[in-house]
Amino acid sequence: MSTFEExxxxxxxxxxxxxxxxxGAAAEAERQRDLGAAVEYLDRRLTAQGQRLDQFGRTIGAAPGSPPVSGPPVAPGTPAASGFSPTSGPPATSGNGPGTVGT
Incomplete structure (x- = not known):
């Protein structure tokens, strides 16, 4: 039989x-409260951002929720349709600057 000390x-x-x-339960409850407060804060920020974007859209004449306005239509097979343009890429060198071979 067990003793009183045991x-x-x-x-x-x-x-x-x-x-x-x-x-542990108190720490978990505090963590949950902090998480809930962070979610509420981020929700308020997201709502405010959406309102600002709607305001910017109205300023430029775009309806809220409408798809973004793209540039003019491009014919298939043109450089702009392929994503490359004559001005894309590094600038051309004259051939007598650094990086030329045999000068």
């Missing part, structure tokens, strides 16, 4: 585990 040690151990569980 019983007291088990009771202390159980009390310590209960306190640890309560601290």
């Amino acid at each position: 019983y007291a040690a088990l009771a202390r151990n159980l009390a310590a585990q209960q306190r640890a569980g309560e601290h």
Whole structure:
């Protein structure tokens, strides 16, 4: 049979585990509150950004929620249709600057 000292040690151990569980639950509740506050903050920022974008759209004459306006139509097979233009890429060199071979 167990002695009183063993019983007291088990009771202390159980009390310590209960306190640890309560601290863990309190920490989890605080984390949940912080997470909820962050979600609310980000939601308010996102709503404000959407309102500003709608205002900018009205300023330039675009309806809210309409697709973005693209440039003029491009005929198939033209450089602009392929994504390359004569001005894309690095600037041309004259042949007598750095990077030329055999000069």
